[in-house]
Amino acid sequence: MLSRTSNLPIGVFDSGVGGLTVLRALRELLPDENFLYLGDTARVPYGAKSPESVIKYALQAGGALVQEGIKMLVVACNTASAVSLDALASEYSPLPVVGVVKPGAEAACATTINGKIAVIATEGTVKGGVYQRTICSMHPDAEIIAHPCPLFVGLAEEGWVDGELVEAIVARYLKPLFAAFGDVKPDTLVLGCTHFPVLREAIANVAGSSIKLVDSAETTAKTVKNILNEAQICNVGDVKGKISFLATDSAQRFAAVGGPFLGEKIDTSDVRVIDL
Template sequence: MSDNRPIGVFDSGMGGLTVLKALRAALPGEDLVYLGDTARLPYGTKSPETVRAYALQAVQLLMSHDVKLVVIACNTASSVALGPLSDALRPLPVIGVVEPGAEAGCSATKNGHIAVIATESTVKGGAYERAIHALNADAQVTQLACPLFVALAEEGWTEGEVTEGAVKRYLLPLFPDGGEVPDTLVLGCTHFPVLAPAIGQVLGDKVTLVDSAATTARAVALTLKDKDIAHAPADEKSIVRFMATDSPERFARVGSVFFGEAIEPENVELVDLKPAPA
């Protein structure tokens, strides 16, 4: 069988476009619908209740496009809303980015000490620590909230003095000279991969940087196969539809940095998220 319904992807803004990029590379035959809730960014400083409400509204809009699977390409929403959304949408598959990111971190570490940088909400919720310990009970997990990284990424400030200064201020205390330090750094927010070059320049090659985009794409591919809902043939170029809740022009300009190719403003639909029905 071949299921040509699209895969729905949503994020609080543009960071999830790194996941969309990985999905497009891994699943070239699948059509994709992306929603960035740019009007209410960031999610990471909001309460779990608010994030769950926002996530449900986003998914309701994606459902109106007859999606066959939903990817929560937002670590904050994955950490607090994956369970409720999975229950609400069952049997529609819902995949988050936390578990794939934890899996990638556990695979990469040599000394069992993994650092996770994320938003305040993700760190406070402890989702990564739980996911990593579910895979490796002996792992040592160090978490740090880096909220300024989201703003830098959204502004497209991926390099330069300001970005390098923020990276040093946040991360150097995690990796002091001497003693045992983490050998793996999980980028626990989909906005952070665009800052990876700056982070790598500061930390050097002693630390392996991990993001969940490729691992999430593999999880989606396995789910499509398991549920027999993949679209064949897989050699077709996927059609990507973009939606944003604020400023399509800015979404296209900055989003191109995350997506790795140009996004034309006229191809970004401005949408309004209404409260989900009770």
């Protein structure tokens, strides 16, 4: 069989820097691939905005990445995945478009034993009910309760990620959520926003050892790898893949705030500012 390859980058889109946690997992699993990451930092956050606005922004971002030349689009933002995936797939067909919600839901279903799954996300993601519907379609007996934690985004961007005060804020959101399950507590907690893995330790401390935390970064990376293999569009270059960054606001701030999310230093000179 003749194998096709492509050294075009994989486009990764997020409302800001949160999606860099997904890019980090993609890099680990797919070190040979090139990536073009777009953070819509001029309009971040999407979490409390209406589906109409988020769809409009996602289509503009997708269009910019397609114009740059990409072989696949990863929507590394839960809010945008929740509402704009169909619009993106239809607009840029036949480009493969992958979101983070389905992989996150798969991870939750693979993790839970008692079928009780708690989901924390932004207001937009929770209200849209996409995690509830997606998990339910895979695991019809699951009991799923979702709760918005909008302040976690601010905490993550402020770099307040551990300590007593952060755990107190986390507890204020999680205690009522866990209590809503009644006598049998959930055994799985989905981090349904790409900002939240930065707070993983504080969330784990509050949730306790009986609750497993899952996020969509790793399962999304596996999904992307499968699609690359099936479509035979892997990059088989013998050098390590490169990342380029696009942002809609200050390159300097993107590099400074983004580093901890990506887990490696970002040079301001690697960030190009574009207008959407």
